[in-house]
Amino acid sequence: MDLLISDVTKQRLGQAKRVVVLTGAGISAASGIPTFRGENGLWTKLAPQELASFEGFYRNTAVVSEWYKHRRDIIEVCQPNAAHTTLVELEKLVAEFTLITQNIDGLHQRAGSQDVIELHGTIMQNYCTRCNRQYSVAEFAQIYNRSSNHVPRCFCGGIVRPNVVWFGESLPVAAYERAYKASMQAEVFLAIGTSAQVRPAADLPMIAKEQGAYLIEINIVKTVLTPHADLFLEGAADKILPQFNREYQSLLANV
Template sequence: MSVIEGKKAKEILKKAEFIAVLTGSGISAESGIPTFRGNDGLWKKFSPEELSSFEGFYRNPAMVTEWYRYRRKIILGTKPNPAHLALADLERIVTEFYLITQNIDRLHQRAGSKKVIELHGNIMENYCIKCGKVFDIEEFDCVYEKFEDHVPRCECGGYIRPNVVWFGEPLPEEAFSEAYKAAVNCEVFISIGTSGAVRPAADLPRYAKYNGAYLIEINPERSYLTDIADLWVKGKAGEVLPQFVEEVKKLKGMK
């Protein structure tokens, strides 16, 4: 059974050479990454604001640092799922492709995707809040081991925090600008595993639609985008995306 239903959808995907994709936490959850805190009792007693806000970090930097080390360990123990791999494959068959993600796990890059726009940063990097110096995982761990209070600090004396967007913080201007350009210029926009409720990322599919793009949603359940989508492919990304990409290849006459 085809996942690309309708003559119009097939015609558009056959000709499309500029595709933009937005992914949310749903695609990472299929790799075993909890959407936020999961069911681990160690962290359930804390609110998201305590663990993922600058105010929470300022009040208890050791706790927030440990929380992100814990999350990073979980992520490093996972691997890209078939949906991540299918998107890397899709990138190779069109002229212009941008993968906009709200996820911080870098599974898209590990799957082979090249043009990835990270709206919420990435958990594999940290930076000094005073001088801006960036630390990769190995550099951060070396600094971390030097401080018995588990609050790593830069040579300049500034605290080192995860390179992610916290509650109350704006998205990186350059990343969102690049994502916006992709949305308003693409021929097809595909939203995957996102509720369509968290702005400003949720505005991107709408920008694409209003500028003439064919909007496709891939989600197991209805979202805030379903009613405006031109095509809703119901199902988990890891189950339907590989077939979706194979069908696009056939439409384009590829093997």
């Protein structure tokens, strides 16, 4: 099999103590997580903006709650793929490793990654819009099933919403600050399966690059990031990453 890692990459990667990885929807594609478009359901009558904004949630709480429950149910039966598990291995090879994701599916954690910066929140948690009480999937199921009208209500009476970042909402401040700081200090930055179009997450690879990081992109298609990448590996993350890791491991063994 062809080597993915060139001599230049070897040098940069072999010396790197700080590696940052940013993942997007592409990394979960092989887990069978659908795009949730064109399905049958109440939610098909609502525009994406209505399903992913606080205004839409406020107007159609029952429908939007049902939509997120549907997505959660599907994600729960999907499994992490080889790309997720490879990142768990990669973390062990690097002195300072930071994993940042734009995904809300929680698959990195289920693969075994302990410390994941979730820039867009997680569909696996909900919280009360009034008292901020957090609800796990199981706790949420209880209040959701108890509600007669599919409007999940907290014990305080407030409406409970998914812990995800919607249109027009800011990213969680602490998460973004950590991601930004790690990107500034990265020696190698891997952008995996991200369309690099949703800001400000999409800025992170370029921030790293401007600070001197070696930028590697893994994607099935070229993106706006590709012209800036030092190395572009075209293909599915679950195929590319395991091979990348094997080569990286043998590289470190020979340093």
